[in-house]
Structures are given as C-alpha cells and as structure tokens.
Amino acid sequence: MSVTDWITQVLEVVVALAAAPALLGWLNQCRAWLQNRRAPSLWLPYRNLRKLFHKEAVIAENASPLFRIAPYVVFGSMVLAAGIIPSMGTRLPLVVSADAIALVGLFAAARVFMTLAAMDVGTAFGTLGARREMMVGFLAEPALLMVIFVASLISSSTALPVITEHLASGHLGLSPGLAFSAVAFVLVLLAENARIPVDNPATHLELTMIHEAMVLEYSARHLALMEWAAQLKLFNYVCIGFALFLPWGVATGHIGPVGLLVAIPALAVKLAAAGAGLALIETVSAKMRVMRIPEFLGTAFLFAVLGLLVHVLLGA
C-alpha cells in the first residue's frame, strides 16, 4: 500500500461527503427543469444541512438512547460504504476489510438501526414507515445481491475494486448478462433511495411516506445526519452502479496525481448524467401504490436472475 493509495482512499471519502448533497441538489434541479419549474439552487442541500446543524435538537421524552445513536450509526455506515466503493481509484486500502457482500450488509445494518429508531418513539407514522422500509429492504437486498453475483461471476471476485478493474480492462460495452443486471440495479436504486415511483421524497402526506416517515421525529443535528446519510446512500448507490456498469474513467492500478486528474472529472460527468437520468425517470413516472412495490422489486430480482442465466448460458 503506497501513500497515493491512502491519499486516494481519503479523497474518495471526502469527495463522497462533499459531493453527495450536490448530487441531490442537481437531481432536484433537473426535476424542476423537466417539470417546467424554476429550479432551486444547487447548493440548497448544503444550506439545509448547515441550518439543521445550527439548530437545537428536540428529542421526544420517551426516546431511548437508541434513538440518539441511530443517526451516527446510519451516517457512519454510509461513510464506511463510501470508503469501499471504487468511485475514482481501485486500489483502496480499506477494501481488504469488506467485499461487495459486506457492503450489502452495511446497508442492511444502517436500515435496521433506522427502522428501530423510527419505532422507538412509538408514533404511528414512524412505525408505518419502518414497516414499509423493511418490506422494501427484504425485497431489494436479494435483487442487489443477485446483481453483484453476476458481476462477480464475470470477474471471479466479490471485491468491488477487482470487479471494476476487470470490467474496465475488458472490451467497451456491456455483456448481455450485465445489461439485464443493470436494469435490475436501477430498479433497486430507485427503491432503496426512496425515489419515485416507490417513495416520494417531496411529499408532505404523512400517510404515504416511507423514508420521510421514519425521520419525522428527528430534528437539528440528528436530522442533518439522517439527511446527509440519505444523500450519501444515493451517492454510494450511483457509484456502485458506475463500478459495475460504467467503470470507465476510474483509475486502475496504482495511480498518481495524473490518474486522479482524469478520475475526478470523469466521476463528475458520470454523476451529472446519472442525476439527469434519475430526474427523467422520476418525472415521467407516478408513485405506485404501496402494494405494487413487491411486483416492482420482484421484477428487479427477475432481471437480475435473467442476467445470471444469460451469463451462464451464453458464457459471456
């Protein structure tokens, strides 16, 4: 492990922390433009975080310590996840500690803490949101694992950087197996990040919320951490997508400053494209009824399995 590897590692986490709010801001801008509205500032999520960090936290009287520590656990999990996803370089010192399956587990751990905290105070909405979140989670996780298995089979490894290196070194263009997986992955990404058509991040209707219902009781720094964690989660998912399906521009092997000079703009361009793409999906779809979410995620799982079958059958 060289010094530049550590620099890359630190840089990846710092970039994730710094750019995650911007990704959301950009997505919201694109959504506004697509709806013929004047867009909010790109920096609005930052201002919002700053505002929340400066406020005094109000916590329900009957909240247990779990309610207080959950934001830190959730946020910490997302930061750690950002450390093991190769968004700019593949030689990451942290990677030896966790592969892609551990990454899915990390997301699951964050989810467990979040749902427990949502039920902690005992409001109807928190429990409602937690219940729905668990339904989304137990359907989305297998699909995500399937997607990762396809990539793992192709590159004979479950470590994300190895997968990325393998895919980046190969021919340009997706193999048929990966193409199916990519569709599955986008569906999982939408569901896991509380985007339309599964959840509506902009709604004020408590009864329809999933993610928002879980954080209703949070305020100030706790809410800021929860929101930042949600932004990081979106950033992480998008970067997993890049690592699996669009590995171009990621610096493979030991990189110097020059490698990073390519990797950072490449990431920015890909993030901008991904944000615009997600905004387009969200604009043209309506939110589906909660009872349709299993169908939606079942489709994701089906696509992932198809990807696996296509890969095995075609050997491609």
Next chain:
Amino acid sequence: MPVRRWWERGQRIPGASSARGVGVDAEQWPQVARDVAASGGVLLGLWVSREPGGDAAVYGAYLTDPGVLLAELALPAGGQPPHYRGLEDIFPAASRLQRAAFDLSGVRSSDPDRRPWLDHTDSYAFVRVDGEGVHEIAVGPVHAGTIEPGHFRFSVVGEKVLRLEEHLGYVHKGLEQRFSALPILQGHRLAARVSGDSAVAFSWAYCQALEGMSGCALPMRALWLRAVCLELERLANHLGDLGALGNDAGFAFGLAQFSRLKEDLLRAVSAAFGRRYLFDTVVPGGMAVDVSADAARALAAAVRAVCAETVELRTIYDEHEGVRDRFTGAGRLEPQLAARLGVIGLAGRASAQARDVRVDLPHPPYTELPVAKVVHQDGDVAARVAVRFEEAQESGRLLGRLLSGLPDGERAVTVDAPADGAFGVGLIEGWRGPVLVALQAGPQGSIRRCHPHDPSWQNWPALEYAILGNIVPDFPLINKSFNLSYSGVDL
C-alpha cells in the same frame, strides 16, 4: 303522501328559483323526510333556530324534483326542553347536522349518537375496532402541509383500512352568531368567507335570498357577470384540484402544469376584476365591479387558452399508466351507496347522482344558458377526476358564451333592507356542490338568523365509506378527490 302534496301545500319562499316552505308538526316532520327520500330527493340542510325567549324551530331543507322544500317544525318554549325526532335513519347525513345543531342551540334530537360535534370541550369518543392485529393511526388536526385542520382516526390491519372516523370542528368560529351582529346589507361579505374557495357561490346564495326578500329585480348584466364569476371560481378550483391530484399520485409534472394554468387564469381574473380571488364581487343588488368590453375579450381569450391546454393535459393523465393505475378503482363510492348517503355535488355526479342546480332548478342567467350536466358512474378517484376535467371544459364553454354576450345595462341596483321577519333562501351550484343560505331578516335592517350550508356536510360521511378496503397510503389521494371544506362545515 307523495312529495308533490307537501309541495302544493307549501308557501313560496323568496330567493332561490323554486323554493317552498311548509310548517309541520312533530308527526309530519319525519313523514316529510320519508316522502322526500321515497321520491329520490336529498337532504340539503338541517338547522335549528332558537329565540332568546326559548321558542325554537328546526328546519329541514330538501332538494326535490319541483324545487327546494323547507319543512319547519316549531318547538315552542314550554316546561320540557325542546326536542325533535332525528332524521339520521332516513338521511344519514342528518346525524352530524343534528349534533352540530345541539352544540349551537341546545335543542336535542332523538339521535342516539350524542357525542358533541362542534363542541370540543371533552375528548372525543372514537369508535374502537377490536380484533387481532388491528391498530389505530391518528392523523391531524395539525398536518405536515398547509391545509385545513381535521382529525382522522384510522383503524387498520397492515395497510388495509377497516374503519375511518372523522372528527371536525377545529375551525369553528361562530359564524352564525357573527351574522346576527351584521347589518343585513353587509352579510354577503361574511358569507363569502364561510368557505373561501366558494366565495362567489356563498355570496351569490346570500344575495339571492336577500334580493328575493326585498323584491328587487336585478339587471341582466349583473346576473351574467355573477355567472362569469361563478364559472371562473369553478374553473380555478378544478384546475387546482387536478394539479393536486396528480401530485398526490406522485406525478409532480401535473401539479407544475396545472399550477401554471391556474395562475394564468387568476392573473386574467385579476386583470378583469381587479382581484385574483373573487371575494366581494357579488354584492346585494348586483356586482361590485363591472368588466369593460376589452377586459371581457381578454378574459375570454385567457380562458380559451387555459381550456385548450387542459385538453392536452387530460390526454396525458388518461394515457399515463402510473397515474391511471392510482386513480382507477381507488376510493370507489358505489352509486347505490352514494344515493343512500345523499351525496351531492361534484362527488355525487361522479357516483351517478345526477344533480346540478344550474340544470335542475335553473335561475337566471342559466335559464337562457343551458348547462351540460356531467355525470359519471364509476364513483372512484378516476371518475371524480373525469368530472372535474369535463366540468372545467363546460365552464370554459359557458364563459365563452357569457363573456361574448354580456347584456348592456347597470351592474347594480339599490336594494332596500327587507321587512322584519322576512325569510328567504338562496341556492347556488358552487364548484363543490349546491350551496344553501337561509336568511331571516330582523328589525331595522339587521339579520335575525342566517344559516350557510356547505355541501361538504353531506359528503364528509361518504369519504368514510369510500376509503373502506383501500390502503392507508391511498387516503390522501382519495381525500383530495373529494376535496371537502373544513371551514364550511365547522361554521
């Protein structure tokens, strides 16, 4: 006795185009209701008047084929506290009206449900649903969005709604007492504020009652301009609702587009009438503002443009798979149930209850201007959306005719305060449904009693049925598809 007989016995009441009142005794009181129900009529309103001396009277207003039939049951002060037979078994919507009337007047009905409605002194005893896995979700009265306050208590299993109970009255502001403190020639301003989204309908209904009592003949121009205002109000509300319905289905594009159209319309209204929302345009004797020929042309052009875009947006709503999936079958109110509950207005027309005062009991200028009644059978959110789309188009067509053919003449004439004791009713089809105002004059141009009645009274209970068997997260959409007034029923 068929309802005709009651009608023939009744005395004409000034104001609404066809209204008669009949005094009944305690035995005839439920008989009138039964006869009206048997003939397919509905309850329009029920209220109690109580004099300082203790004499009271309970009124039941019914919408029947020949017109508005008002039954009056006198309850003279005596040894016993005044009491009357409740009509909740004949017209379910009467229950809350009777409970509210008790809270306001202290006159009790025989309704077994004795929970206070407007009086929130004690905590409210919600009906509890027992069973394995049943739990309650309490929503409101404070909501996450800027909407009116109301409490909803859901009993659910998983996501499925077993029972919904509404608890309203959070914006009770003593409107009826306030009316009594106003000069009768000023009451239209308060009437416009009973439910702000129906300002024109309420102030017109008030003025209709007042002008009828005074025997004042309005210039045609004033009536045509009032109809312009009424249809503008309908169109603006329908546009707003259509956008909000799209948004509640997670289709923010719809909200953005309809908000823009509504804004275009409001600006055109502002250019023509000098105000975006049409408060205090309808005044006793006519209109507070006139519209120049140029302004009328510009307004007509704006309405045409808005309606043309609405047609395009309807295609998008109809063809969008996700939106259609959310709308179709959600919150279905079967026609039979709607008839039993006496649902009226827009929600009623979406469930095959083909009543529209503009068509059934036309008053000028609708006597010269036939309105196409929009009726759908399905009773779901999609049907209520379709009724809004089609009524918006119809309002656009009417506005075109009204604005191009405005008769010449005065915009207003002077009205004298009616004689002490005079009684009148006004009935106007607002965007939500028929708006009823019963007005009784007091001495020296004062108001003895004024009762404004919003159609939401009849339709709120229907929402409790429409949600049954649906899932919790569909409630906001279903609720919005009714879009009932809180202020209008909290009085």
